[in-house]
Amino acid sequence: MxxxxxxxxxxxxxxxxxxxxxxxxxxxxxxxxxxxxxxxxxxxxxxxxEGYSVVAVYIDGAIHEFSAIEGVLEDVPYILLNIKKVKFKVDEKIVSLPAKVIIDVEGPIELKAEHIQTSQGIEIINKNQYIATITTGKKFYAEIYIDKGIGFVPKEDYPEEYKDLFSFGTIFVDGNFSPxxxxxxxxxxxxxxxxxxxxxxxxxxxxxxxxxxxxxxxxxxxxxxxxxxxxxxQLPRPEETEYIDVEELNKRIEEVKKKPVNELPIPPKVLEIFSKKGIKTISDLISYTEEEINDFYIEAGFSNREFEELKRKIYSLSLEFSPKSRS
Missing domain, CATH: 3.30.1360.10 (RNA polymerase, RBP11-like subunit)
Structure with a gap:
């Protein structure tokens, strides 16, 4: 056993x-x-x-998301909250996203999700979801935009192209996509x-x-x-695993140190200062401390950003600056 x-x-x-x-x-x-x-x-x-959620709503007569609409019992914020509760099922083989459905009714009427006009490929799951009450004979028109996503997405994170896709005056709402x-x-x-x-x-x-x-x-x-x-x-296969030869690595590093300093990403003005200081090779360069080389960059009128680029290159070559000042 x-x-x-x-x-x-x-x-x-x-x-x-x-x-x-x-x-x-x-x-x-x-x-x-x-x-x-x-x-x-x-x-x-x-x-x-992944799931589907309302991402934007256009309501005719709503100037902004805190408006009140004549002939409608609820203010716009409550209408938006109720519309967000409507659950849509979308067949992406038929419907391209983001998709649009509309509400186009005349009051008086108790408006529910069943009054939303959908195209083929879009199904409303909770048709009894209450939306608003139209108290007069006024017409109520709205466009509802639906898209696919994951989890909760605040409206501030929506792509910029949304602004070009939807009607002018559309109000964006946070998306709760999780089914x-x-x-x-x-x-x-x-x-x-x-x-x-x-x-x-x-x-x-x-x-x-x-x-x-x-x-x-x-x-x-x-x-x-x-x-x-x-x-x-992403795991290396046993036969592909590389074993580092320390002597060979040290030999390569010494060869890199002999290369001229102008092969590194260094601005010409800084190279002029290096030349005056006798810094000709990478070996000469790393004999200085980071602070000393940074001072040369400042002297040449450059910011810390350019020096950071040089530091990254030095580290990528398995090198480092001297810990001790030359002075």
Whole structure:
């Protein structure tokens, strides 16, 4: 019997499922891996699954986001908050993003999400979402812009090209793109053969209905897998590993020191000062301290930025300035 036995998960099953809820159970895992996998999946589900959100709204008659509109019970801030609660599902094979839907109604009417006019490929999940009350026979017209993103994105971080895509007077709103509303995980002890301390992971996922919980589960696994594979592929293969010959490295450094100083990124005025000081090679240069060389740059009328460029080049050559002043 091997002392290095390791229990790999044999798969999962779905205990409960609906349009926006699923209980997923991974029945047998190695001890401690319930917490490891459960926590990783929860974090990825809550932070990294793509979704759709309202990013901007144009309301006819609204001069700015704190306006009041004649014949409408709510002020613009409350209308915007209610519109942001509308959940959209977009088929990107049909619809290009950002997408536009409109509201074009006449009052009096209790305006809900079901009154939004959508094109083919855009579905409203919560059609009963309240938006506003039009109290008179006045016409209410609005344009709602939808885009795809990850997590919460403040409107200040939206791309500049948004300003050219949308109607003049459009009000931008913060985007809450995550389709995941809640994730819980618990770990129970379970039996595997003679072992009584293996893990059973119970994962519960709630979504807003724009993505099924099972699809969200698969998406989270794909994201984790992609990150692990990227890290794995960056590891050097054993046959590609380079072993440094110290003597050869020292020889190369000595050859670099003999090169003329004008091969480095140094302004001509500084090179003139170096020439007067007898600094002809890189070896001569690094016999000075950083402070002394920086003073030469200041004397030539240059800022610290140009000297920092020289420092980076010196360090990239595996060299360094002298720690002791020549004076």
């Amino acid at each position: 091997s002392l290095v036995s390791f229990l790999n998960p044999k798969g999962f099953y779905v205990d409960e499922v609906s349009d926006n809820y699923a209980k997923i159970i991974i029945p047998q895992m190695e001890k401690g891996y319930g917490i490891t996998i459960g926590n990783a999946l929860r974090r990825v589900l809550l932070s990294s699954v 995941i509303e809640k994730v819980n995980w618990t770990v129970e002890k379970t039996r595997y053969e003679a072992y009584m301390d293996k893990d059973k992971l119970i994962l519960e996922i709630w979504t807003n209905g724009t993505i099924s919980p099972i699809d969200a589960y698969y998406k989270a696994i794909e994201i984790l897998e992609k990150h692990i594979n990227l890290l794995k592929n």
